[in-house]
Amino acid sequence: MAKPPYRIDSGERVNLAKLDPRDDGGWEREAAEARAEELGRELEDLQELQYAAGDHGLLIVLQGRDTAGKDGTIRYLLQHMNAQGTRIQPFKVPTPKELSHDFLWRVHAVTPGRSETVIFNRSHYEDVLVVRVHNLVPESIWKERYEMINDFERLLVKSNTIIAKFMLHISKEEQEERLLEREQETEKAWKLSVGDWKEREYWDAYTEAYEAALERCSEVPWHVIPADKKWYRNLAITETLVEILRPYREGWMEKLGKVGERAKAELSDFRAQAPRRA
Numbered sequence: 001m002a003k004p005p006y007r008i009d010s011g012e013r014v015n016l017a018k019l020d021p022r023d024d025g026g027w028e029r030e031a032a033e034a035r036a037e038e039l040g041r042e043l044e045d046l047q048e049l050q051y052a053a054g055d056h057g058l059l060i061v062l063q064g065r066d067t068a069g070k071d072g073t074i075r076y077l078l079q080h081m082n083a084q085g086t087r088i089q090p091f092k093v094p095t096p097k098e099l100s101h102d103f104l105w106r107v108h109a110v111t112p113g114r115s116e117t118v119i120f121n122r123s124h125y126e127d128v129l130v131v132r133v134h135n136l137v138p139e140s141i142w143k144e145r146y147e148m149i150n151d152f153e154r155l156l157v158k159s160n161t162i163i164a165k166f167m168l169h170i171s172k173e174e175q176e177e178r179l180l181e182r183e184q185e186t187e188k189a190w191k192l193s194v195g196d197w198k199e200r201e202y203w204d205a206y207t208e209a210y211e212a213a214l215e216r217c218s219e220v221p222w223h224v225i226p227a228d229k230k231w232y233r234n235l236a237i238t239e240t241l242v243e244i245l246r247p248y249r250e251g252w253m254e255k256l257g258k259v260g261e262r263a264k265a266e267l268s269d270f271r272a273q274a275p276r277r278a
C-alpha cells in the first residue's frame, strides 16, 4: 500500500503493524490545515446538494480505539457540515431491551433516511470488536456477524445510502500520552476512565479484531486513517469524504436543475392565470 489514507477493498489482507499511525502523507502541518479548509468548503457544498436533492442518505462510520479521536473528528466535521439534516449517533453498551433483539436492530433504526447525514460514533462493528475481545457472546455467534454486517451494508447501499467507513489508527505510545494528558489537564479530566487503561491491556486482541473486521467487511471499503497527528487525520478524512461524494455531484445538480425548472414553470403558470399578481 503506497500512501495514506489506506483504502481497504474487498478481498484485501490487512496488517495494521504495516500502516504507520504517525504517517502524515508527507504534508507540513500548515499546508495540510489550509488544504483541509479548502476541501471542507467543498464538503459543505456537496453535502448541501445531497441534502437538497433528497435521493441519498450519508452514513459516516467512525471506529477506533479509546482516545483515537472520534469526538475530535466529529467536532471537526461538524464545522463543514450542514447542521440541518445531520445527526450524531453514539453507540454505548447495549441496554437490556437492545440486547433482547438481534444486534443490528438498534443500528438499523438510526440509519440515515434520504437527505440525512448520520455520523456513527462507534457502530455495529462493536459487535465484532469489544464483543469478540471480551467474549461477550460465544465465538459461534460473533463469527457469523461479519456476513450479516456485509448483508446489512449491502441492503443500505441498495437503498441509496452512501457509506463511508473510517478506522482511526493510533499508536500505543500516542494512546498512553493522550490518557496521561487527561489526568493532567483539568478540562480533559472528565474523559478519564479506568476502563480505558483496562482496555489498553487488550491492545493485541483489539488489533486482531480490527484486522478481521477490516478484511471481512470491506465490500463497502474501509479507510484506515493514520491518526496520531490530528491535523493530518482531519485532512485525510475530509479528503476521503469529498472523494466519495464527488461522483454524485452531477446527478444531484441535474435533479435540482429539473426541480428548479418545474418550480419556474409552475410560477409562470400561476402568473399567467392571475396576471395582476405578476
Ligand code: ADP
Binding pocket: 066, 091, 092, 093, 094, 121, 122, 126, 127, 130, 131, 136
Ligand atoms: P466513548 O465512545 O466516548 O468511549 P463511552 O465511554 O460511553 O463512550 O463508551 C462506550 C462503550 O460502549 C465502549 O466501551 C464500547 O466498547 C461499548 N459498546 C458499544 N457498543 C457495544 C456493544 N454492541 N456491545 C458491548 N459494548 C459496546
